[in-house]
Amino acid sequence: RKEVEQDPGPFNVPEGATVAFNCTYSNSASQSFFWYRQDCRKEPKLLMSVYSSGNEDGRFTAQLNRASQYISLLIRDSKLSDSATYLCVVNIKSSASKIIFGSGTRLSIRP
Amino acid sequence: EAQVTQNPRYLITVTGKKLTVTCSQNMNHEYMSWYRQDPGLGLRQIYYSMNVEATDKGDVPEGYKVSRKEKRNFPLILESPSPNQTSLYFCASSPGQIYGYTFGSGTRLTVV
Numbered sequence: 001r002k003e004v005e006q007d008p009g010p011f012n013v014p015e016g017a018t019v020a021f022n023c024t025y026s027n028s029a030s031q032s033f034f035w036y037r038q039d040c041r042k043e044p045k046l047l048m049s050v051y052s053s054g055n056e057d058g059r060f061t062a063q064l065n066r067a068s069q070y071i072s073l074l075i076r077d078s079k080l081s082d083s084a085t086y087l088c089v090v091n092i093k094s095s096a097s098k099i100i101f102g103s104g105t106r107l108s109i110r111p
Numbered sequence: 112e113a114q115v116t117q118n119p120r121y122l123i124t125v126t127g128k129k130l131t132v133t134c135s136q137n138m139n140h141e142y143m144s145w146y147r148q149d150p151g152l153g154l155r156q157i158y159y160s161m162n163v164e165a166t167d168k169g170d171v172p173e174g175y176k177v178s179r180k181e182k183r184n185f186p187l188i189l190e191s192p193s194p195n196q197t198s199l200y201f202c203a204s205s206p207g208q209i210y211g212y213t214f215g216s217g218t219r220l221t222v223v
Contacts (some may be wrong), residue, residue, distance in 0.1 A: 031209065036211075041217075042217070043217050044154070045214070046212070087154070098156075098159075100156075101146075101155075103152075104153060
């Protein structure tokens with residue numbers, strides 16, 4: 001079983017739609033959680049951290065469920081510019097700097 | 112501008128010819144890390160560093176070396192590159208374990 005698992009997609013949704021991604025992690029000692037976005041052939045960029053109480057940044061909402069060991073990302077009112085690959089990232093507490101990336105979920109927004 | 116700078120952006124080399132990919136950050140970050148990204152395999156950690164003179168292996172360290180003599184620099188060394196090291200490489204830095212990483216623009220390496 002992979003340490004961090006994501007649905008690879010692709011998700012193809014119309015502009016303005018709401019889309020949600022889930023990500024599961026296997027190590028219960030995981031400490032920090034993030035969502036990154038990566039455009040084709042570019043570097044990953046931090047989208048948002050994920051806090052235990054859930055957090056929102058504009059059209060993006062991230063949630064953490066420690067009991068079920070998953071994190072989620074919700075994108076409301078999707079824009080064409082949201083088309084990218086979204087990477088779930090988990091920082092494992094037991095090892096400093098041990099960061100595990102999910103394989104990513106591809107999102108394509110159509111006009 | 113706060114950034115992580117990698118060089119070169121593109122490199123084609125031959126099997127066995129030693130090469131170094133440089134990485135420098137200007138944010139005074141303690142943590143630095145190298146990743147390779149391959150289709151279907153995602154990002155895999157090669158080596159990481161928690162501070163000067165403190166480095167450790169990631170998931171795929173074979174065939175690579177690193178050093179951290181100064182806080183800002185974290186070069187990746189391939190002593191004898193092989194074709195299976197053809198990949199897209201990213202350097203990244205972070206101020207601490209609970210913070211996200213800032214990535215460099217990547218180095219696309221081809222070993223023939």
